[in-house]
Amino acid sequence: MVAGVVKTRYKNVAISGLPGAGSTILGKELARRLGWKYYSGGDFMRQYAIEHGYFDPTRSTHHDATVYPNDFDRQVDYGVRERMKKEKNCVYESWLAGFLAQQVPGTFKILVYCSDDNVRVDRISNRDDISIAEAKTHIFERENKNLEKWIKMYREEWKEWVVEPGTLAKSEPIFFWRSELYDLAINTFRLGKEETLGLVLEALTK
Numbered sequence: 497m498v499a500g501v502v503k504t505r506y507k508n509v510a511i512s513g514l515p516g517a518g519s520t521i522l523g524k525e526l527a528r529r530l531g532w533k534y535y536s537g538g539d540f541m542r543q544y545a546i547e548h549g550y551f552d553p554t555r556s557t558h559h560d561a562t563v564y565p566n567d568f569d570r571q572v573d574y575g576v577r578e579r580m581k582k583e584k585n586c587v588y589e590s591w592l593a594g595f596l597a598q599q600v601p602g603t604f605k606i607l608v609y610c611s612d613d614n615v616r617v618d619r620i621s622n623r624d625d626i627s628i629a630e631a632k633t634h635i636f637e638r639e640n641k642n643l644e645k646w647i648k649m650y651r652e653e654w655k656e657w658v659v660e661p662g663t664l665a666k667s668e669p670i671f672f673w674r675s676e677l678y679d680l681a682i683n684t685f686r687l688g689k690e691e692t693l694g695l696v697l698e699a700l701t702k
Contacts, residue, residue: 502530504700507584507602512594514673515635516616516623518684518692519608523589525693530587530700537576537590562641566649591642595650595672598657604700607678608692611685646672 509526513519520536527534576588577596580603588597597603610616621631647670659666664676675681680699684692 502697502701504530504604506604506700508580508597509587509604509606509696509700510580510593510597511587511589511606511608512591512673512678513608514591514610514616514639516619517608517610518619518689519589521689522606522608522692522696523587525689526696527587529693529697530585532585532587535576535579535586535588535590537572537588537593562645566645569645570649592646592672594678595653595657598663598677599661604680605678606696607673607675607681609673609681609683611683615685643671 509530509532511519511523511526513522523536524534526532573592573596576590576593577600579586580588580597580600584602590596594605594607597605610619617628617631617635620626620635621628624631624634626634651670654670655666658664658677664674668674680696682692682695687695
């Protein structure tokens with residue numbers, strides 16, 4: 497299948513996943529197959545962090561979201577949400593892309609996850625060329641810091657975008673990677689990138 501031949505009724509796609517699940521690979525390949533633009537929140541924020549001295553560019557591992565001012569984080573995220581509303585033919589990939597796409601018409605939301613954390617750790621170890629112990633510490637510390645920050649930042653948005661529309665009950669804890677928030681959830685534990693992409697293309701063309 498060549499780029500640009502896949503037709504879908506959706507305006508945009510939002511992909512989210514925790515580190516090691518495969519969301520970045522999927523986002524890039526899906527954009528290529530659709531002939532759409534690709535936006536990586538991680539790449540954008542990493543460049544910002546380097547330019548402002550928040551992050552050492554010689555490190556292979558990624559930084560956590562606490563290095564950015566909250567106001568800047570919110571500005572970028574709301575900018576993405578507005579782009580989803582106004583523009584089309586773009587694949588957005590970031591930790592919060594699926595959450596930011598809540599109640600945005602025409603945006604297909606995909607959650608990529610891996611049911612075995614050991615597999616995620618191994619993938620990050622290979623990607624960043626670090627030890628298993630380093631990868632494990634890095635992944636889970638980063639996830640905890642990001643979740644803690646975003647829960648505080650987006651409590652009101654969670655209520656407005658998730659609870660009030662009835663997606664989840666008020667009693668449910670805030671967790672941005674709940675399958676109920678997405679149109680498609682894919683467990684990549686036993687799937688390769690082509691199999692994962694195939695499931696997405698099938699869903700987009702229904």
